[in-house]
Amino acid sequence: MSEEYVLQLQHIRKEYPGVVALKDVTLELKKGEILALIGENGAGKSTLIKCCSGAVIPTSGKIVVNGKEFTSMTPQLAAENGIAIIYQEFNNVKELSAAENLFLGRPIRKGIVVDKAAMEKEAVKAFDRLHIKIDPKTLMKNLTVGYQQMVEIAKAIQQNAQILIMDEPSAPLTSAEVESMFEVVEQLRDEGISIIYISHRLEELYRLSDRILVMRDGEYVKTLITKESHTQELIQLMVGRELTETYPSRGDCVKEDDVVLELKNVTGNGDKNISLKVRRGEILGLGGLVGAGRTELAQLVFGAAKKESGQIFFKGKEINPKSPREAIDLGLALVPEDRKRHGAMLGVSIKNNINMPIYEKNSTLSVIDSKKEREIAEKYQKNMAIKTPSLNQLVKNLSGGNQQKVILGRWLAADSELIIFDEPTRGIDVGAKYEIYKLMNDLVEKEGKAILMISSEMEELMGMSDRIIVLAEGDMTGELSKEEFSQERIMAFASAANVEEV
Amino acid sequence: MKENKVVNQIKDKAIWVVLLVLVIVFTAANSRFISPSNLFTLLRQVSMYGIASIGMTFVILLGDIDLSIGTIISFVNIICAYMMVNMGVNPVVAVLISLAAATLIGVLNGFMVSSVGIPAIIATYASQTAFYGLALIICGGMPISGLPKGFEMIGQGYIGIIPIPVIIMIVCFAIGSFILNKTYFGRYFYAVGGNVEAAKLSGIRVGRIKYLVFAISGFFAGLAGIVMLSRTASGNSSNGTDGFEFEVITCVVLGGVSITGGLGKMSGVVAGTFIIGALKNGMVLMNVNSYVQKIVMGVVLALAVGFDCMQNKKQQN
Numbered sequence: 001m002s003e004e005y006v007l008q009l010q011h012i013r014k015e016y017p018g019v020v021a022l023k024d025v026t027l028e029l030k031k032g033e034i035l036a037l038i039g040e041n042g043a044g045k046s047t048l049i050k051c052c053s054g055a056v057i058p059t060s061g062k063i064v065v066n067g068k069e070f071t072s073m074t075p076q077l078a079a080e081n082g083i084a085i086i087y088q089e090f091n092n093v094k095e096l097s098a099a100e101n102l103f104l105g106r107p108i109r110k111g112i113v114v115d116k117a118a119m120e121k122e123a124v125k126a127f128d129r130l131h132i133k134i135d136p137k138t139l140m141k142n143l144t145v146g147y148q149q150m151v152e153i154a155k156a157i158q159q160n161a162q163i164l165i166m167d168e169p170s171a172p173l174t175s176a177e178v179e180s181m182f183e184v185v186e187q188l189r190d191e192g193i194s195i196i197y198i199s200h201r202l203e204e205l206y207r208l209s210d211r212i213l214v215m216r217d218g219e220y221v222k223t224l225i226t227k228e229s230h231t232q233e234l235i236q237l238m239v240g241r242e243l244t245e246t247y248p249s250r251g252d253c254v255k256e257d258d259v260v261l262e263l264k265n266v267t268g269n270g271d272k273n274i275s276l277k278v279r280r281g282e283i284l285g286l287g288g289l290v291g292a293g294r295t296e297l298a299q300l301v302f303g304a305a306k307k308e309s310g311q312i313f314f315k316g317k318e319i320n321p322k323s324p325r326e327a328i329d330l331g332l333a334l335v336p337e338d339r340k341r342h343g344a345m346l347g348v349s350i351k352n353n354i355n356m357p358i359y360e361k362n363s364t365l366s367v368i369d370s371k372k373e374r375e376i377a378e379k380y381q382k383n384m385a386i387k388t389p390s391l392n393q394l395v396k397n398l399s400g401g402n403q404q405k406v407i408l409g410r411w412l413a414a415d416s417e418l419i420i421f422d423e424p425t426r427g428i429d430v431g432a433k434y435e436i437y438k439l440m441n442d443l444v445e446k447e448g449k450a451i452l453m454i455s456s457e458m459e460e461l462m463g464m465s466d467r468i469i470v471l472a473e474g475d476m477t478g479e480l481s482k483e484e485f486s487q488e489r490i491m492a493f494a495s496a497a498n499v500e501e502v
Numbered sequence: 503m504k505e506n507k508v509v510n511q512i513k514d515k516a517i518w519v520v521l522l523v524l525v526i527v528f529t530a531a532n533s534r535f536i537s538p539s540n541l542f543t544l545l546r547q548v549s550m551y552g553i554a555s556i557g558m559t560f561v562i563l564l565g566d567i568d569l570s571i572g573t574i575i576s577f578v579n580i581i582c583a584y585m586m587v588n589m590g591v592n593p594v595v596a597v598l599i600s601l602a603a604a605t606l607i608g609v610l611n612g613f614m615v616s617s618v619g620i621p622a623i624i625a626t627y628a629s630q631t632a633f634y635g636l637a638l639i640i641c642g643g644m645p646i647s648g649l650p651k652g653f654e655m656i657g658q659g660y661i662g663i664i665p666i667p668v669i670i671m672i673v674c675f676a677i678g679s680f681i682l683n684k685t686y687f688g689r690y691f692y693a694v695g696g697n698v699e700a701a702k703l704s705g706i707r708v709g710r711i712k713y714l715v716f717a718i719s720g721f722f723a724g725l726a727g728i729v730m731l732s733r734t735a736s737g738n739s740s741n742g743t744d745g746f747e748f749e750v751i752t753c754v755v756l757g758g759v760s761i762t763g764g765l766g767k768m769s770g771v772v773a774g775t776f777i778i779g780a781l782k783n784g785m786v787l788m789n790v791n792s793y794v795q796k797i798v799m800g801v802v803l804a805l806a807v808g809f810d811c812m813q814n815k816k817q818q819n
Contacts, residue, residue: 345692356689356704359690
């Protein structure tokens with residue numbers, strides 16, 4: 001039975017302190033097939049393939065390659081057994097030629113010097129085999145992303161890879177490049193190489209794969225024969241979890257004709273033609289997969305990235321913030337996704353973190369009004385229920401939830417009217433999450449703020465938003481009103497730049 | 503949480519303990535060390551480092567570095583002396599123009615670092631080289647002597663028993679401490695040095711802050727240059743060029759300002775400066791060979807930065 005599989009991952013489990021990343025996942029790859037691996041962000045796809053490469057050591061389970069059993073891999077062991085992985089970030093040296101990259105780390109030598117001519121000859125052979133035309137002397141940096149990827153694939157094949165794992169290979173490519181990549185992949189399959197293909201793009205899976213394995217929340221869901229399945233079924237399997245978490249309710253507080261933020265055909269920073277409105281008292285959810293251009297949109301609005309065209313209106317007036325400072329002074333705020341890198345100043349006290357955007361306002365001749373500084377910090381510590389023995393406590397000593405509250409307090413102190421939350425509860429424990437949600441509700445209900453909330457968590461998006469707009473690859477692919485919310489619809493919009501194609 | 507606090511407090515005090523130990527050791531070696539006249543000599547010797555350390559503290563708090571301050575001293579020595587001696591400019595005006603020039607060099611550093619994006623270590627090294635050349639051109643490589651009468655007061659005079667340079671240093675430390683603790687600029691320095699991205703997204707115009715800090719560094723270096731000109735009583739292009747900037751960096755880092763930015767206190771820098779002063783003075787009293795003194799200073803710098811880096815490493819783990 002096991003003879004027909006070249007790679008089997010059996011009952012793989014991976015635990016991290018406090019989290020189970022993979023729960024009993026089994027994957028079986030046949031010789032000469034393309035097996036697609038699909039699932040939402042955080043479904044565990046990357047962790048699973050890292051088990052194959054040796055980058056992650058499974059807590060339990062077995063890896064069987066061509067009948068040989070392993071409890072864990074190492075990068076060397078993986079290579080010896082013919083497993084190669086093409087990551088999204090290429091593993092190349094831009095200043096070396098294509099040929100030299102092909103033999104990176106194992107150059108052909110003549111004595112102690114590198115034999116360039118021999119490497120170039122071998123490179124031509126390797127490229128010819130894939131029917132691709134690359135001059136082996138070209139420096140990597142002068143090749144397009146598509147060709148760089150081809151070099152990676154050629155390298156894998158040159159090293160006798162029998163199992164090729166590709167992690168979102170189409171993500172950085174143009175559509176023409178994707179087509180030639182498909183041809184190469186199909187050719188490899190026909191030559192008997194087995195491929196695991198990870199992608200978010202459903203249409204690709206139907207174009208390319210023989211079977212589709214669906215994962216969700218670190219668990220194996222189902223393996224489908226591609227020809228016998230359809231998109232609807234697939235989306236259902238990907239998202240089909242029970243909605244268990246509860247969200248604090250709020251009254252209907254949306255002021256229909258009081259538009260706080262309006263974008264008209266905004267283009268730039270990777271986003272194209274985005275138009276949307278956020279009203280006072282409203283939480284507008286921004287859904288999509290990682291890399292859909294949501295954070296980039298937030299940066300555009302907040303003056304942290306440059307807009308190419310289109311208009312932004314704030315309370316009816318056109319604005320064009322060139323720096324976060326200008327955006328803040330207008331009444332905009334951003335609670336960034338990466339709290340530790342972009343949000344909190346960890347080595348600075350709670351008091352100073354809260355006051356940071358308003359110091360200039362509360363200073364005379366640049367001297368801080370320290371009484372006011374303290375009062376403001378105390379006020380928002382109380383309002384946000386930040387748990388701390390002292391306002392002089394450094395923010396790095398607080399829990400994730402409390403750090404987020406400090407950032408929130410900062411923007412309330414700055415009297416912001418529109419608050420952009422980028423993944424508001426990432427890395428925050430369940431109890432604190434609920435508190436953040438309640439605070440967000442208070443903001444729209446009691447304080448009359450408007451919120452634009454970016455979230456990759458389906459439940460959070462549906463539980464908190466009044467409306468949801470979905471982006472995919474920088475395009476707006478759909479808008480859903482509260483009655484239309486469903487995981488399947490959001491996923492369908494998020495998985496395809498062009499929904500009709502699916 | 504609590505442990506951290508205790509560690510920090512010990513760290514704060516440790517520097518003063520080191521100073522105390524040094525004083526005891528040197529006094530034991532030579533009782534003249536503790537005499538008031540020697541202590542004032544010590545302070546006067548260290549005053550120029552102290553004055554220049556204010557700006558350097560701000561620069562290092564941002565996570566940058568300023569290698570141009572030694573040359574600024576040299577440049578200020580030459581132009582101030584040249585104006586007074588060769589052009590007959592009123593000393594007060596000459597001093598003000600020199601300070602303005604020093605500040606402008608700082609602004610130029612700020613431009614290179616902030617607007618062009620040159621790493622501070624290279625940008626300020628470029629100014630160091632270029633302005634030293636300019637100073638040499640102005641003076642033709644010769645010292646400028648014959649400074650107006652009374653000018654030597656700044657560097658050599660006393661108010662009561664306290665040398666004037668020491669008073670200037672104390673005032674500068676007070677100003678530095680005020681900027682750091684009472685104005686929003688101080689808050690910004692810590693924020694930018696601790697986390698540039700978060701600082702930007704909290705509305706701090708990081709570019710402007712860098713300009714400001716390098717300008718301040720230039721100004722205080724200029725002031726130290728005036729004091730040195732007055733002490734040596736002749737405009738000499740070699741003033742300040744013998745590794746002055748690195749001695750100042752040693753004072754600052756020894757005082758607990760993290761070389762990676764975002765951490766440090768003015769009081770620590772005061773202690774760091776005094777330690778350097780005590781070391782130099784004490785070694786002279788003990789007749790330590792001047793080459794050996796260099797070795798000691800090198801070791802002290804490595805120890806100070808090493809301690810800081812080990813702390814950072816520990817935190818990352």
